[in-house]
Amino acid sequence: MAKRTLLTARWVIGHMNGKHVVFEDGVVVIEGSTILYVGTAYDGAVESRFDYGQAVISPGFVDLDALSDLDTTILGYDNSPAWQKGRVWPESYIKRGPYEMYAPDELAFQKRHAFAQLIRNGITTALPIASLFYREWGETVQEFDAAATAAKDLGLRVYLGPAYRSGGQVTDGDGNIRAVFNEDRGLAGLSDAAEFAARIDGTAGGLVRAMFAPDRIETCTDTLLQRTATIAAEMGAPVRLHCSQSPVELRLVREQHDCASIEWLDRIGVLQSNWLLPHGTQAVDAEFDLIAHSGATLVHCPLVSARHGGGLNSFAKCRDKGINIGLGTDTFPADMILNMQIGMMTARMRDGMDAVRSEAMFDAATLGGANALNRDDLGRLAVGAKADIAVVNLSETLQTPDPVQTLMTSCAGRDVRDVWIDGRHVMADWRIPDVDAAADAQRAQDQFDGVIAKYPERTAGHPPVSRIFRPSYERNA
Numbered sequence: 001m002a003k004r005t006l007l008t009a010r011w012v013i014g015h016m017n018g019k020h021v022v023f024e025d026g027v028v029v030i031e032g033s034t035i036l037y038v039g040t041a042y043d044g045a046v047e048s049r050f051d052y053g054q055a056v057i058s059p060g061f062v063d064l065d066a067l068s069d070l071d072t073t074i075l076g077y078d079n080s081p082a083w084q085k086g087r088v089w090p091e092s093y094i095k096r097g098p099y100e101m102y103a104p105d106e107l108a109f110q111k112r113h114a115f116a117q118l119i120r121n122g123i124t125t126a127l128p129i130a131s132l133f134y135r136e137w138g139e140t141v142q143e144f145d146a147a148a149t150a151a152k153d154l155g156l157r158v159y160l161g162p163a164y165r166s167g168g169q170v171t172d173g174d175g176n177i178r179a180v181f182n183e184d185r186g187l188a189g190l191s192d193a194a195e196f197a198a199r200i201d202g203t204a205g206g207l208v209r210a211m212f213a214p215d216r217i218e219t220c221t222d223t224l225l226q227r228t229a230t231i232a233a234e235m236g237a238p239v240r241l242h243c244s245q246s247p248v249e250l251r252l253v254r255e256q257h258d259c260a261s262i263e264w265l266d267r268i269g270v271l272q273s274n275w276l277l278p279h280g281t282q283a284v285d286a287e288f289d290l291i292a293h294s295g296a297t298l299v300h301c302p303l304v305s306a307r308h309g310g311g312l313n314s315f316a317k318c319r320d321k322g323i324n325i326g327l328g329t330d331t332f333p334a335d336m337i338l339n340m341q342i343g344m345m346t347a348r349m350r351d352g353m354d355a356v357r358s359e360a361m362f363d364a365a366t367l368g369g370a371n372a373l374n375r376d377d378l379g380r381l382a383v384g385a386k387a388d389i390a391v392v393n394l395s396e397t398l399q400t401p402d403p404v405q406t407l408m409t410s411c412a413g414r415d416v417r418d419v420w421i422d423g424r425h426v427m428a429d430w431r432i433p434d435v436d437a438a439a440d441a442q443r444a445q446d447q448f449d450g451v452i453a454k455y456p457e458r459t460a461g462h463p464p465v466s467r468i469f470r471p472s473y474e475r476n477a
Helices: 070-074 091-096 104-120 141-154 185-202 224-236 246-259 261-267 285-294 302-307 316-318 336-351 359-370 403-410 438-453
Strands: 004-016 021-030 034-039 046-050 057-058 061-066 123-129 156-159 167-171 177-181 208-210 274-278 297-300 325-328 389-393 416-421 422-426
Touching: 004 034, 004 389, 004 403, 021 057, 046 325, 057 070, 057 403, 061 104, 061 274, 061 297, 061 359, 070 246, 091 167, 104 123, 104 141, 104 389, 104 416, 104 422, 104 438, 123 185, 141 185, 141 208, 177 246, 185 208, 246 261, 261 285, 261 403, 285 316, 297 359, 302 336, 316 325, 316 336, 316 359, 325 359, 336 359, 336 403, 336 416, 359 403
Parallel strands: 004 046, 004 057, 061 123, 123 156, 156 208, 274 297, 297 325
Antiparallel strands: 004 021, 021 034, 057 389, 167 177, 389 416, 416 422
């Protein structure tokens, strides 16, 4: 018989009859990799017990757009327009030949470091996302082999696949952005991704699964997406494609295909139920209708959208249309609780106080992600489900009468104290085994500083770093 472990806390968010329920002074029993019992009392024999006291035992969060690098988008927080700040390759950089700005060992480290951050924030299932701005073209199988090893070592449940693309964005010195394509290179990337997917799917005891990650809709051709759709459907793997996220994208897609982004996906026959679509902030009603009809998932990333002055139009409208909505972190920090809170705020700013309640956003962070992956064993604490659990400390928090509302008003990712994935205790008392958090943070900062130093090489006009990133106040030596 597998080992049984009993967890207790002031609050347990369980799952019954297709929806989350709350147990006060609740109990969860883990047997092996799955949940044996959820309720308020358990009389059976157990091998170990953990009493978390003033805490909430929650299903682990499912992150459909999980930050997996050292996030360069934060450099654009007060520095725009993007084409002047190294976020779009200049023509001179293309002429000299793009190159990798990280060494292979640095790429491997940043995945492992990012995976640890996801665990720290209570994320138990992750579909990694990383920027291609500092890459030669796409992601490599080599770095994703390293990512699979890191996930296995740390115990994170992941869906992996190197990002690939048929093209990229290039700017001239006046900010005129155009697309450049190399379809052969894109198809080679897809071929590599398909080989990787077939080899790793179901490894690490099922913790590592395959996904397909064509990068952005404006950098993909119809051939690339149609072949992706066919391969992924045969495997039963998810496909994630960023779309409807910027005015530049909308212009490029309309120039290329004479229609809107979601409309083009529908037109070429790839909009299917296994497709995950971040971010949707530029989509219109007709496009949301297409998403709803297809059964595809809208991946809402509230923090990164709000930082850039945008948001979903609207969470309530998409929910009412029957669209499956999942959440993604996408940017630093990889804090799903913060994303839920900002998602609540922006939804209410758009549609009013009664537009969305806490449970709707919590569902998106748990059940929405599980539904997107066609996994009824994730995103819930129910008998037979995977024992993927986040324990959020409430002992220093002003608590409301409801644990989910307390998460939305008073908590942050740093309050996650323990995490269990597949029945494995992957973080205990804020500590991940064999991870030196301080040393890794310093290595990450050194690596990030190195990329910042290279920004002039891939910024239009090649200005110095001091002009690319304007300081908040005058520096006083």
